Amino acid sequence: DSGVTQTPKHLITATGQRVTLRCSPRSGDLSVYWYQQSLDQGLQFLIHYYNGEERAKGNILERFSAQQFPDLHSELNLSSLELGDSALYFCASRGTGGADTQYFGPGTRLTVL
Amino acid sequence: AQKVTQAQTEISVVEKEDVTLDCVYETRDTTYYLFWYKQPPSGELVFLIRRNSFDEQNEISGRYSWNFQKSTSSFNFTITASQVVDSAVYFCALSEENYGGSQGNLIFGKGTKLSVKP
Numbered sequence: 298d299s300g301v302t303q304t305p306k307h308l309i310t311a312t313g314q315r316v317t318l319r320c321s322p323r324s325g326d327l328s329v330y331w332y333q334q335s336l337d338q339g340l341q342f343l344i345h346y347y348n349g350e351e352r353a354k355g356n357i358l359e360r361f362s363a364q365q366f367p368d369l370h371s372e373l374n375l376s377s378l379e380l381g382d383s384a385l386y387f388c389a390s391r392g393t394g395g396a397d398t399q400y401f402g403p404g405t406r407l408t409v410l
Numbered sequence: 411a412q413k414v415t416q417a418q419t420e421i422s423v424v425e426k427e428d429v430t431l432d433c434v435y436e437t438r439d440t441t442y443y444l445f446w447y448k449q450p451p452s453g454e455l456v457f458l459i460r461r462n463s464f465d466e467q468n469e470i471s472g473r474y475s476w477n478f479q480k481s482t483s484s485f486n487f488t489i490t491a492s493q494v495v496d497s498a499v500y501f502c503a504l505s506e507e508n509y510g511g512s513q514g515n516l517i518f519g520k521g522t523k524l525s526v527k528p
Binding site (some may be wrong): 299332351 | 416445453454460501505514515516518521522
C-alpha cells in the first residue's frame with residue numbers, strides 16, 4: 298500500500314459527460330502529479346500541483362483541469378468526454394525533498410461509452 | 411530532448427531463468443533521476459528503485475539488481491532466478507530535477523511485459 302488513495306476505482310460514463318477523479322496524497326506530501334495511461338500513448342504526465350499551486354503541465358487537454366485543495370487532496374476534472382479519453386488515470390504524491398520518489402495511487406479506470 | 415526507450419516490448423522466460431530488462435534514456439540535464447516501476451496484472455504502479463545521476467553504483471536487492479552506466483545512458487534491470495510472481499509490466503522512468511524539487515514529473519518508457527512461465 299503506497300498510502301495514496303484514489304476514488305473511484307472504476308468509472309463508466311458516456312461521451313459528452315463530465316467526471317471528477319479524486320486523489321489523496323500520502324500524509325505530509327505536498328506534491329500531487331496526475332498521469333494518464335492509455336494503450337496508444339502509454340504513461341503520460343498531465344499536471345503537477347505543489348501545496349495548492351499548479352507547477353507544471355504536460356500533455357493535458359484543455360477539456361481537462363485539476364486543482365489541489367487546502368487539505369492537499371486533488372481533483373482531476375474531465376469534461377466533454379470522448380471515447381479516446383478512456384484510460385487509467387493515476388495520481389502520485391511526492392515528499393518535499395528535491396529527490397523524493399513519487400508513489401502512485403491504485404488508479405481510476407475510466408471507460409467512456 | 412527527454413526520452414526513455416525500452417526496446418523490449420515483451421519477454422517470456424521460464425521460471426528460474428535470469429532476465430535483463432533494458433532501459434536507455436536521453437536527457438539534457440546533468441542532474442536527473444532514474445526509476446523502475448512494476449505494474450502487475452492488478453494495475454497498480456509499484457516503485458522498485460530510484461537512482462540519481464551522480465551515483466553509478468550498481469544495486470542489488472534480493473533477486474533484483476540494477477546496472478547504471480552513464481557512458482551508455484543505460485539503466486538496466488536484472489531479475490535473477492525469475493518467479494511466476496515477477497510477471498508484470500516493468501517501466502523505466504526519468505525525472506529531470508530543478509532545485510527545490512518543485513517539478514520532477516516522470517517521463518516513462520513504453521514498458522516491457524515480462525511473462526514468467528512455470
